[in-house]
Amino acid sequence: MTGDRRCPSPVARAGRAAGLALALAVASAAAAVGEDLRQPDGAVVLEVAGRIERTNREGAAAFDRAMLEALPPARLETTTVVTDGVRRFDGFYMRDLLDRLGAQGETVRASALNDYAIDIPITDFMRFDVVVATHMDGERLEPRGKGPLWIVYPRDDHAELQDLRYDYRWVWQLDRLEVR
Numbered sequence: 001m002t003g004d005r006r007c008p009s010p011v012a013r014a015g016r017a018a019g020l021a022l023a024l025a026v027a028s029a030a031a032a033v034g035e036d037l038r039q040p041d042g043a044v045v046l047e048v049a050g051r052i053e054r055t056n057r058e059g060a061a062a063f064d065r066a067m068l069e070a071l072p073p074a075r076l077e078t079t080t081v082v083t084d085g086v087r088r089f090d091g092f093y094m095r096d097l098l099d100r101l102g103a104q105g106e107t108v109r110a111s112a113l114n115d116y117a118i119d120i121p122i123t124d125f126m127r128f129d130v131v132v133a134t135h136m137d138g139e140r141l142e143p144r145g146k147g148p149l150w151i152v153y154p155r156d157d158h159a160e161l162q163d164l165r166y167d168y169r170w171v172w173q174l175d176r177l178e179v180r
């Protein structure tokens, strides 16, 4: 008796199914972070360098405003140490930006237009909903103020964040991140 050669053995079938499952897992992981980072066509407002997997220029990922505003939206209402009263911030979560780029590291060095720079532990972005704000009270943040981007912590929600150590990390006029 000869077996039906058109019918794959259970082993071959299982192997094919496993291969397909793996391919799907890889494809969905790639889709979750985005396969490609397009070229910015507007003015570049943020450059991310260092230990990232996805780039759109030599060793870095450059974002114009439209690319940043395409990240999942985040909103946060909080007092700040430099404004009066509760302010509403709109932007994106720092962790979503880092995930999008496949960032690997312990620290993000955040630098500003005025040459201010500080190292922020990446664990901050997992422990807290840290927002990179593009707007305050519905108004776009501009470089003459605290823009183009301002790192904003949910300080009203966590007593721990009401501390000078965190105040330093509220980088305003943010224009560059380096993952280390």
Ligand SMILES: Nc1nc2c(c(=O)[nH]1)N[C@H]1C(S)=C(S)[C@@H](COP(=O)(O)O)O[C@H]1N2
Residues within 6 Å of the ligand: 081, 082, 112, 113, 114, 116, 167, 168, 169, 170, 171, 172, 173, 174
């Ligand atoms: N771009 C930029 N961001 C910055 C700073 C700065 O000098 N430049 N100072 C930091 C410090 S030390 C604090 S306490 C808060 C508030 O600083 P400010 O009172 O000088 O605005 O912003 C932080 N973010």
Ligand SMILES: [Mo]
Residues within 6 Å of the ligand: 167, 168
């Ligand atoms: Mo400060």
